[in-house]
Amino acid sequence: MRAAALVLPLAAFILATFVAPLAVMLGRSLYDPLVADALPQTLRLLRAWDGERTPPEAVFESMARELLQARREKSLGRVATRVNRVQAGLRSVLLKSARRLRGTPGSGAWREAMIAIDPKWGQARTWHAVRRAGERFTLRHYLHALDLDQAPGGGIVRQPPDLRIYLPLLRRTLAVSLGITLLCLLLGYPIAYLIANAPPRRAHLLLLLVLVPFWTSLLVRTTSWIVLLQTQGVINDLLAALGLIAEDQRISMIYNMTGTVVAMTHVLLPFMVLPLYSVMRTIPPLYMSAAASLGASFLQAFRRVYWPQTLPGVAAGSLLVFILAIGYYITPALVGGQSGQLISNMVAYHMQQSLNWGLAAALGGLLLGGVFLLFLVFNRLVGVDRMRLG
Amino acid sequence: MSGISWERTGRLGYLAFCSAVFLFLTAPILVIVPLSFNVEPYFTFTEGMLGLDPQAYSLRWYRAVAEDPEWLRALANSLVIGFASTALATALGTLAALGLSSPAMPGRSLAMGLLISPMVTPVIISAAGMFFFYSDLGLAQTYPGLILAHTALGTPFVVITVTATLSGFDPNLTRAAASLGAGPLRTFRRVQLPLIAPGVISGALFAFATSFDEVVTVLFIGGLDQRTIPRQMWAGIREQISPAILAVATLLIAFALLLMLVVEWLRRRASAKPA
Numbered sequence: 001m002r003a004a005a006l007v008l009p010l011a012a013f014i015l016a017t018f019v020a021p022l023a024v025m026l027g028r029s030l031y032d033p034l035v036a037d038a039l040p041q042t043l044r045l046l047r048a049w050d051g052e053r054t055p056p057e058a059v060f061e062s063m064a065r066e067l068l069q070a071r072r073e074k075s076l077g078r079v080a081t082r083v084n085r086v087q088a089g090l091r092s093v094l095l096k097s098a099r100r101l102r103g104t105p106g107s108g109a110w111r112e113a114m115i116a117i118d119p120k121w122g123q124a125r126t127w128h129a130v131r132r133a134g135e136r137f138t139l140r141h142y143l144h145a146l147d148l149d150q151a152p153g154g155g156i157v158r159q160p161p162d163l164r165i166y167l168p169l170l171r172r173t174l175a176v177s178l179g180i181t182l183l184c185l186l187l188g189y190p191i192a193y194l195i196a197n198a199p200p201r202r203a204h205l206l207l208l209l210v211l212v213p214f215w216t217s218l219l220v221r222t223t224s225w226i227v228l229l230q231t232q233g234v235i236n237d238l239l240a241a242l243g244l245i246a247e248d249q250r251i252s253m254i255y256n257m258t259g260t261v262v263a264m265t266h267v268l269l270p271f272m273v274l275p276l277y278s279v280m281r282t283i284p285p286l287y288m289s290a291a292a293s294l295g296a297s298f299l300q301a302f303r304r305v306y307w308p309q310t311l312p313g314v315a316a317g318s319l320l321v322f323i324l325a326i327g328y329y330i331t332p333a334l335v336g337g338q339s340g341q342l343i344s345n346m347v348a349y350h351m352q353q354s355l356n357w358g359l360a361a362a363l364g365g366l367l368l369g370g371v372f373l374l375f376l377v378f379n380r381l382v383g384v385d386r387m388r389l390g
Numbered sequence: 391m392s393g394i395s396w397e398r399t400g401r402l403g404y405l406a407f408c409s410a411v412f413l414f415l416t417a418p419i420l421v422i423v424p425l426s427f428n429v430e431p432y433f434t435f436t437e438g439m440l441g442l443d444p445q446a447y448s449l450r451w452y453r454a455v456a457e458d459p460e461w462l463r464a465l466a467n468s469l470v471i472g473f474a475s476t477a478l479a480t481a482l483g484t485l486a487a488l489g490l491s492s493p494a495m496p497g498r499s500l501a502m503g504l505l506i507s508p509m510v511t512p513v514i515i516s517a518a519g520m521f522f523f524y525s526d527l528g529l530a531q532t533y534p535g536l537i538l539a540h541t542a543l544g545t546p547f548v549v550i551t552v553t554a555t556l557s558g559f560d561p562n563l564t565r566a567a568a569s570l571g572a573g574p575l576r577t578f579r580r581v582q583l584p585l586i587a588p589g590v591i592s593g594a595l596f597a598f599a600t601s602f603d604e605v606v607t608v609l610f611i612g613g614l615d616q617r618t619i620p621r622q623m624w625a626g627i628r629e630q631i632s633p634a635i636l637a638v639a640t641l642l643i644a645f646a647l648l649l650m651l652v653v654e655w656l657r658r659r660a661s662a663k664p665a
Binding site for chain 1: 397400404405407408411412414415416417418419421422425433434435482483485486488489490492494495496499501503504505507508510511512513514515516518519520521522523524526538539541542545549574599602603605606610620623624627628631635636639642643646647649650654
């Protein structure tokens with residue numbers, strides 16, 4: 001009982017300051033009342049609409065009145081943006097209509113007046129879009145995040161190829177994360193072995209070299225990669241001075257995918273080395289000598305005796321690096337340029353620039369789900385409480 | 391004897407590879423530090439620097455930072471937010487770790503998962519969620535908002551380091567203290583705290599380093615008044631990169647090395663003790 005009472009304050013704190021915000025965000029990816037609240041009457045009337053022909057006059061009249069009302073309440077812009085996200089091009093139709101409808105036509109003439117303002121009002125798909133934008137609870141952000149769309153008939157279809165953005169980006173994020181994980185393993189395994197088998201004093205010194213980047217500010221490290229890799233940077237200067245490249249052949253290694261991969265590998269390498277090192281430290285060097293004395297070549301002894309024993313470390317390090325890589329934001333944002341952006345950068349873009357918060361939340365929700373699953377695997381295989389820091 | 395020379399070549403190749411990886415790990419820092427003393431506003435080594443000409447080196451960028459009110463305000467902000475969130479995170483995290491280490495704790499792994507979650511959640515998602523939530527509560531663009539956010543991000547480190555110290559802790563010691571008539575508070579202060587102190591301090595340093603280097607939540611929920619050092623560097627990298635950034639970076643490296651050495655010293659002290 002006392003144990004639970006000690007944990008409770010922090011648990012409550014994390015729930016209030018961290019979990020609740022995530023829950024609210026996920027709520028936003030599924031729930032959006034803005035259009036439904038702005039066009040209640042129209043949406044009610046549209047429910048009875050057959051979905052095929054142009055809706056009846058009453059729908060037009062209600063739509064016109066509610067658009068004018070929204071314009072008066074200054075919410076029209078937001079409503080129009082929401083509808084536009086369901087069907088591109090409708091924003092201007094809504095804004096234009098509300099502007100021109102001010103001299104209200106007599107009753108019975110709304111339909112003609114609106115179609116005269118923009119013929120799109122005469123098309124069924126416009127009204128389908130309004131109806132879908134008016135759903136309070138919706139999966140459309142998730143569909144959008146997976147490059148899917150709901151057909152007017154109700155089925156789910158893939159977006160046309162030129163509009164598929166997120167799945168390719170998701171694939172790229174997974175591929176880059178996998179590549180970085182392998183790169184970290186390739187670079188990290190040999191040095192972890194070196195440290196684990198060095199005499200204590202030297203091991204400690206080498207471990208500090210691994211820890212230095214771990215502790216150094218991320219922004220400092222990002223700055224230094226810019227200084228090193230940019231076209232007028234240290235490495236290009238060196239190559240040019242050595243005559244290895246001509247002045248006009250300087251290599252672009254930053255503000256593209258190369259920059260993202262190099263800087264992220266640097267950031268994540270310690271997370272690979274440390275778990276590997278903790279496992280390797282417990283493997284007695286005698287095993288390898290025993291294998292050698294029994295006639296195994298180094299490669300055989302390594303493959304059959306050493307490598308299998310390090311698998312827990314390999315799994316822990318790889319999972320950790322992969323989990324951290326798929327959610328990485330800062331480095332790609334600063335040194336990734338156009339081609340080096342990952343899914344996190346798209347979340348930030350929709351949060352800060354396009355202001356499509358529902359979509360940002362859905363993308364975040366998908367990413368969070370992926371990380372959560374991987375974390376469960378990590379917890380099963382390694383255990384969070386066995387994580388070593390620094 | 392070709393077998394032996396193969397072995398030697400392999401060994402040399404292996405050591406060369408390891409040296410290259412260590413160079414990769416430390417190169418960015420080795421480059422930044424000398425360049426921060428560049429007298430020219432360039433981000434690369436000048437001929438004078440390579441010739442070790444004293445005229446080519448200067449402290450002008452350090453002076454520029456020290457005289458820039460924006461950097462000074464950023465430093466003040468970083469310290470205020472860092473200290474406040476570290477204090478909160480250390481107190482909450484240490485308590486929770488004490489509870490988690492007790493064998494009587496129900497739902498231990500679930501609780502651990504919850505408390506660790508801020509560390510494994512991609513920070514962009516945490517920041518996005520906090521942006522919505524803290525805006526609704528009027529905490530966006532305020533110091534308390536950022537302090538709460540950084541506390542949440544820092545607590546997992548305290549929980550992990552203190553739990554690790556406690557795993558080597560003999561529960562008979564608390565029982566002995568209790569049987570000698572010490573109340574729970576006194577037992578904690580006189581018996582447990584001295585033993586877990588290295589873990590608590592390490593955790594606090596981790597929490598401080600987390601806050602001191604955190605930029606994403608500052609981008610999302612901090613306003614102009616709450617610009618911290620990382621936020622200022624972010625702006626510098628994105629907008630107009632000035633060599634003053636290299637001076638700040640060098641100072642941060644020195645600070646990070648200091649933190650690292652303290653944590654390593656504490657770790658060795660803790661592990662040197664008989665379990």
